[in-house]
Amino acid sequence: MVLLLVLLLCSLNSFSSAATDSVYDNFVQCFAENKVPNDQISGILYNPANPSFTSVLVSYIRNRRFNVSTTPKPTIIVTPSQESHVSATVLCAKKLGIQIKIRSGGHDYEGISYVSSVEFIILDMFNFRSIDVDMETETAWVGSGAMLGELYYRIWEKSKDHGFPGGVCPTVGVGGHLSGAGYGNMLRKHGLTVDHVIDAKLVDAKGRVLDRKAMGEDLFWAIRGGGGASFGVILAYKINLVPVPSVVTVFRIEKTMDQNATEAVYQFEQIADKIDNDLFIRVLLQPITRNKTRSVRATFIGLFLGDANRLLSVTHSDFPELGLKKADCKEMSWIYSVLFWGNFDNTTTPDVLLSRTPDSVNFLKRKSDYVKTPISKNGLESLFNKMVEIGKVGLVFNSYGGRMNEIPDSETPFPHRAGNLFKIQYSVNWEDEGEEADKNYIDQIRELYSFMAPFVSKNPREAYLNYRDLDIGTTDNGKDSYNQGKVYGVKYFKGNFDRLVKIKTVVDPDNFFRNEQSIPTLPFFVGEKSENRERRNGAARTSSPS
Ligand SMILES: Cc1cc2nc3c(=O)[nH]c(=O)nc-3n(C[C@H](O)[C@H](O)[C@H](O)COP(=O)(O)OP(=O)(O)OC[C@H]3O[C@@H](n4cnc5c(N)ncnc54)[C@H](O)[C@@H]3O)c2cc1C
Ligand SMILES: *[C@@H]1O[C@H](CO)[C@@H](O)[C@H](O)[C@H]1NC(C)=O
Ligand SMILES: *[C@@H]1O[C@H](CO)[C@@H](O)[C@H](O)[C@H]1NC(C)=O
Ligand SMILES: *[C@@H]1O[C@H](CO)[C@@H](O)[C@H](O)[C@H]1NC(C)=O
Numbered sequence: 001m002v003l004l005l006v007l008l009l010c011s012l013n014s015f016s017s018a019a020t021d022s023v024y025d026n027f028v029q030c031f032a033e034n035k036v037p038n039d040q041i042s043g044i045l046y047n048p049a050n051p052s053f054t055s056v057l058v059s060y061i062r063n064r065r066f067n068v069s070t071t072p073k074p075t076i077i078v079t080p081s082q083e084s085h086v087s088a089t090v091l092c093a094k095k096l097g098i099q100i101k102i103r104s105g106g107h108d109y110e111g112i113s114y115v116s117s118v119e120f121i122i123l124d125m126f127n128f129r130s131i132d133v134d135m136e137t138e139t140a141w142v143g144s145g146a147m148l149g150e151l152y153y154r155i156w157e158k159s160k161d162h163g164f165p166g167g168v169c170p171t172v173g174v175g176g177h178l179s180g181a182g183y184g185n186m187l188r189k190h191g192l193t194v195d196h197v198i199d200a201k202l203v204d205a206k207g208r209v210l211d212r213k214a215m216g217e218d219l220f221w222a223i224r225g226g227g228g229a230s231f232g233v234i235l236a237y238k239i240n241l242v243p244v245p246s247v248v249t250v251f252r253i254e255k256t257m258d259q260n261a262t263e264a265v266y267q268f269e270q271i272a273d274k275i276d277n278d279l280f281i282r283v284l285l286q287p288i289t290r291n292k293t294r295s296v297r298a299t300f301i302g303l304f305l306g307d308a309n310r311l312l313s314v315t316h317s318d319f320p321e322l323g324l325k326k327a328d329c330k331e332m333s334w335i336y337s338v339l340f341w342g343n344f345d346n347t348t349t350p351d352v353l354l355s356r357t358p359d360s361v362n363f364l365k366r367k368s369d370y371v372k373t374p375i376s377k378n379g380l381e382s383l384f385n386k387m388v389e390i391g392k393v394g395l396v397f398n399s400y401g402g403r404m405n406e407i408p409d410s411e412t413p414f415p416h417r418a419g420n421l422f423k424i425q426y427s428v429n430w431e432d433e434g435e436e437a438d439k440n441y442i443d444q445i446r447e448l449y450s451f452m453a454p455f456v457s458k459n460p461r462e463a464y465l466n467y468r469d470l471d472i473g474t475t476d477n478g479k480d481s482y483n484q485g486k487v488y489g490v491k492y493f494k495g496n497f498d499r500l501v502k503i504k505t506v507v508d509p510d511n512f513f514r515n516e517q518s519i520p521t522l523p524f525f526v527g528e529k530s531e532n533r534e535r536r537n538g539a540a541r542t543s544s545p546s
């Protein structure tokens with residue numbers, strides 16, 4: 001009996017590593033069948049026994065919460081260097097019934113580009129990072145594995161009069177950022193990144209490489225904000241560059257509650273979406289301890305697409321409560337404003353943007369909200385008191401309006417356009433490891449989020465896809481993905497959710513490209529056979545390599 005048990009345990013044990021090996025072996029064989037030459041296969045397929053497996057896995061983890069021993073690990077990692085490798089990965093993963101997680105810059109706040117609750121592989125796009133800037137047409141082709149900092153640098157190299165309205169963190173990846181409708185500090189002047197995407201290259205669920213013409217306008221619409229990972233593997237985007245003036249002005253002004261922070265934040269709410277489109281202001285609200293007293297500090301960070309004198313005339317007339325003075329204003333070229341917003345010190349030169357590793361990586365959690373009517377002064381005071389009481393959670397208010405008001409909600413999948421004064425990001429970072437710490441800080445951020453319900457958008461309570469938050473609903477990689485998907489889908493996409501579902505159902509009826517918050521397929525077609533429906537809704541649920 002005992003012997004039998006031992007035997008069983010041993011065979012279970014060897015079964016699991018044999019299963020891993022066999023997935024790897026099956027991929028090798030399948031890659032060969034898909035005409036990937038043998039000498040290329042060994043350089044792009046990593047199984048856990050490979051000494052480089054862990055370093056490849058952790059190089060693009062950007063949330064320490066998912067870099068611990070209990071984090072589920074992929075069965076294999078694929079690091080394609082050619083389009084045919086991506087096609088082979090899709091076809092082989094599909095054939096072997098294994099879930100694929102696509103990673104570009106790895107900045108997903110919930111780590112869903114490299115973690116899963118079911119068996120999975122990572123398709124890591126870091127080799128697809130070429131950037132081809134063409135000043136003749138003022139456009140660029142950018143690989144999905146490129147980082148925003150590299151893109152800004154390559155534009156600046158060719159032209160001092162051009163830029164791109166993307167995010168402020170230089171290590172964010174193009175693949176996730178653009179497919180999720182990324183934005184940055186030129187949003188009020190130029191809208192979102194996706195408002196400037198004019199072509200794309202993607203590998204679809206059939207392994208085909210398609211450009212805009214070949215994929216058609218529906219799919220091209222979906223991958224400009226609907227999240228790439230529901231529709232295919234994005235290889236590259238083609239973008240229009242935007243003009244930037246030779247001199248821009250930045251500032252950072254701090255105010256504590258006893259320096260009338262409440263008044264200034266209240267006035268910010270009145271003008272955030274209405275002030276000159278050349279001005280973008282972000283307000284950080286952070287609980288601080290000063291003179292042993294807990295308080296909240298408001299930091300106003302600005303980018304003005306013009307010189308300091310014009311900025312001062314704008315703020316004097318429309319936002320005097322900010323108290324902006326000439327000495328607060330720093331004039332510089334656009335690329336140096338990128339460094340300022342990236343929190344580099346003022347001795348840094350633009351080549352730092354080519355570095356692919358951030359200085360530090362924290363444990364973190366984010367959430368989002370949209371504000372459509374100003375929060376009253378009393379409301380702000382109660383909020384600041386709540387922040388002090390809760391502990392560590394900060395808020396970031398990002399002004400909207402300007403160009404955002406001119407683009408219809410249905411132009412791209414991103415629906416949060418006119419009518420929003422600003423977007424809130426909830427933010428908490430911590431450095432202590434362990435489940436208890438995670439729970440403490442995640443509870444804190446959830447508490448502030450509940451507190452904010454009366455002040456923010458309702459029915460639905462809208463959320464920003466790129467501030468990934470699994471609290472607002474998930475499909476647990478299982479059945480019923482339509483009803484589950486609708487819960488977060490309408491928060492991220494409002495009225496655009498239905499169109500995304502229809503496109504998804506046409507381009508990926510088997511729901512091969514799926515994750516915790518992907519776009520579901522339609523629950524059924526009239527007259528569809530039930531086994532087809534089941535296959536569609538549960539395709540990559542379990543892996544059963546044959
Ligand atoms: C420090 C930091 C700063 C940030 N600042 C901003 C900001 O200023 N503005 C803003 O809008 N957002 C910002 N974000 C959020 C950021 O835009 C999103 O996390 C974005 O999705 C990251 O893209 P990525 O390629 O780095 O992420 P990944 O984790 O690689 O991917 C994110 C999602 O996209 C999918 N995906 C990635 N690559 C592909 C591909 N090639 N094809 C198909 N699907 C793909 C993944 O599967 C995943 O679902 C920030 C995030 C961090 C961590
Ligand atoms: C992840 O963990 C590994 C091994 O402990 C460590 O070397 C690496 O620096 C960590 N990466 C991040 C981003 O925390
Ligand atoms: C705060 O506002 C009051 C009343 O408007 C004003 O008298 C005071 O000078 C302000 N304090 C600061 C630090 O700006
Ligand atoms: C802290 O308190 C001391 C004594 O009460 C005071 O002199 C000082 O100005 C305070 N500092 C700040 C930053 O408020």
Ligand SMILES: *[C@@H]1O[C@H](CO)[C@@H](O)[C@H](O)[C@H]1NC(C)=O
Pocket residue numbers: 346347
């Ligand atoms: C750079 O920053 C330092 C310290 O913050 C400051 O003293 C210095 O004047 C700044 N230099 C420039 C050129 O802005």
